[in-house]
Amino acid sequence: MTRTSSSISGSFRPQLYHRSMKHIVKIMTLLVGISALWFGLLKTSMVPSSHTLLLPIYFIMCLGCYGLLMVGVGLMRFPTCPQEALLLQQDVIEAKGYLKQRGVDVGSE
Amino acid sequence: MAERNKYSIIIPTYNERLNIALVVFLVFKHLWDVDFEIIVVDDGSPDGTQEVVKQLQQVYGEDRILLRARPKKLGLGTAYSHGLKHASGNFVVIMDADLSHHPTYLPSFIKKQLETGANIVTGTRYVKGGGVHGWNLMRKLTSRGANVLAQTLLWPGVSDLTGSFRLYRKSVLEDIISSCVSKGYVFQMEMIVRASRKGYHIEEVPISFVDRIYGSSKLGGSEIVEYLKGLAYLLVTT
Numbered sequence: 001m002t003r004t005s006s007s008i009s010g011s012f013r014p015q016l017y018h019r020s021m022k023h024i025v026k027i028m029t030l031l032v033g034i035s036a037l038w039f040g041l042l043k044t045s046m047v048p049s050s051h052t053l054l055l056p057i058y059f060i061m062c063l064g065c066y067g068l069l070m071v072g073v074g075l076m077r078f079p080t081c082p083q084e085a086l087l088l089q090q091d092v093i094e095a096k097g098y099l100k101q102r103g104v105d106v107g108s109e
Numbered sequence: 110m111a112e113r114n115k116y117s118i119i120i121p122t123y124n125e126r127l128n129i130a131l132v133v134f135l136v137f138k139h140l141w142d143v144d145f146e147i148i149v150v151d152d153g154s155p156d157g158t159q160e161v162v163k164q165l166q167q168v169y170g171e172d173r174i175l176l177r178a179r180p181k182k183l184g185l186g187t188a189y190s191h192g193l194k195h196a197s198g199n200f201v202v203i204m205d206a207d208l209s210h211h212p213t214y215l216p217s218f219i220k221k222q223l224e225t226g227a228n229i230v231t232g233t234r235y236v237k238g239g240g241v242h243g244w245n246l247m248r249k250l251t252s253r254g255a256n257v258l259a260q261t262l263l264w265p266g267v268s269d270l271t272g273s274f275r276l277y278r279k280s281v282l283e284d285i286i287s288s289c290v291s292k293g294y295v296f297q298m299e300m301i302v303r304a305s306r307k308g309y310h311i312e313e314v315p316i317s318f319v320d321r322i323y324g325s326s327k328l329g330g331s332e333i334v335e336y337l338k339g340l341a342y343l344l345v346t347t
Contacts (some may be wrong), residue, residue: 084319104168
């Protein structure tokens with residue numbers, strides 16, 4: 001059964017953001033915003049400037065740690081499918097048998 | 110009046126003499142109740158892949174298996190474009206010929222698309238229900254590292270960027286392919302990222318990826334550099 005709403009116009013979602021704004025612009029805007037915040041902190045000296053100056057380094061370190069964490073977690077939880085390999089072997093045998101009977105060359109490479 | 114869907118399955122091949130026969134058999138096995146055609150885009154394989162395809166045409170019919178060969182290796186992107194020109198379906202599936210993409214998942218792609226009306230359904234190896242086999246720790250590490258980097262930089266909206274087992278609405282594929290210029294697997298990334306930027310409705314289904322059992326994998330060592338260059342390119346231009 002097919003749905004008539006699978007026509008082209010029915011499933012096209014409108015742009016979620018202004019089309020000409022590239023991803024890099026979004027990232028840059030974010031960085032500029034964070035930098036402005038950092039400069040603001042430096043200027044107003046609400047926090048001792050010795051701490052504030054080190055903030056970018058802390059930020060990068062956090063980012064790095066987060067990245068490593070994500071890699072580690074992902075690695076541990078990496079889904080594997082050994083049973084699929086077995087099923088594939090069976091599929092190959094079935095395929096070879098069927099095709100060989102019908103004149104397709106399935107000899108080994 | 111309900112429209113009937115036809116699925117054009119484009120399979121680029123190069124020296125896949127044995128695998129293409131196995132893939133074709135499995136596609137017919139799993140899509141027995143679906144209207145589809147297989148388009149084999151062979152880049153002048155010296156191992157006789159095209160002869161095997163012709164034999165398969167005798168078994169399954171020349172209207173179900175289309176051989177649209179090219180004289181030599183001309184790249185993946187152009188292979189898809191070439192196949193697209195001959196596709197008569199309203200949906201297009203792209204998949205590899207080396208059995209790492211198992212046709213048993215094709216019904217789940219189709220079902221997901223029908224359920225959600227999505228423009229693109231992409232297979233992901235990285236979620237529960239999917240997975241890989243035959244990957245050593247190093248390969249998993251680089252894959253995971255590459256994925257985290259890409260997610261952080263690009264915010265792509267899909268979990269598996271480099272995967273190339275996908276179902277596209279034909280008009281959507283035509284639109285995206287015309288704006289992509291990368292080569293190889295970066296091309297796959299570019300396609301899905303551009304699709305995401307353009308606001309197309311993308312869904313994912315878990316797939317398993319069993320490392321190729323016949324033939325040599327075309328993955329090399331300089332891939333890391335190419336990948337980083339590709340990421341930088343996508344970061345700036347999408």
